Amino acid sequence: MSEPLRASSQRVQEFLNGKGYDFTVRELASSTRTAQEAADSVGCSIAQIAKSIIFRNKADNTPVLVVASGANRVNTRKIEQAAGIKLGKADADFVRAEIGYAIGGVPPIAHIQKVTTFLDPDLQQHEVIWAAAGTPNSLFELKPADLALLTEGQWIDIAE
Template sequence: MTPAIITLKKAKIAFTIHEYHHEPSCDSYGLEAAEKLGLQLEQVFKTLVVQLDGKQLAVAIIPVDAKLSMKLIAKAAKAKKAAMANADDVQRSTGYKLGGVSPIAQKKRLMTFIDISAESLKQMYVSGGQRGLDIELAPDQLQRVTKAQFAPLTS
């Protein structure tokens, strides 16, 4: 059990675990999850960590087939600029390995934003905290457990 699953159970949030065989040669973990689980791309979300104004880290949760807009994440976080965080900082602050970064139960609580497209979904899928493991839950429950804000994040 990952920290994400333990946290959801403690918070009494309804969720479903979906496991699949991860191919180590795959370079797009989110697209692989959608394909292996037979899901539409707009239902599956990836967790990205950015650095704001060269210091503070923040989390962006966006559809797997979308590209994060640095301008929009900076605007949502009330920062001047944003850039992708380096891998070591991501692993150190979240406690998860790349390709298995869950937005739930990260080591350090980071400011978190969910792309506004998730609001129209009944269920969404995010990493469960390891490669080959996704969690299905309602967007408002993800927002509650991560203390996230919905915002436009993709262009």
């Protein structure tokens, strides 16, 4: 019998179930805090890790989520030009207060409020990808098309 999920991961699992998906949140013994650790933990390439990075919209102080391939660095200028917004850094307190999760386990879904979301098109090169599920050692597997549906995110070029 498996251990029950921690509360943060359980929120992600309930969100997925509520949307009619049968994806399974997996809590692992190893860390998934970084894209490389996540890839090593599930045996995939780093490019298959969908890392969630929270920024702050400078105009209205709302969160902006960027879901990037683990192999890519995010170019905020590209996002700003494509979306017509100015991005600022989001510290740990902002992320927890506005998203509901701690940095290192931020999922692309199940936030405490609706979040403007931008998706890295490089994720579409893969049959399956892995995303954080609420803790620094939990993930779930999904397809890039499902990521777009679940997040209502916009695919834009975000990589450096």
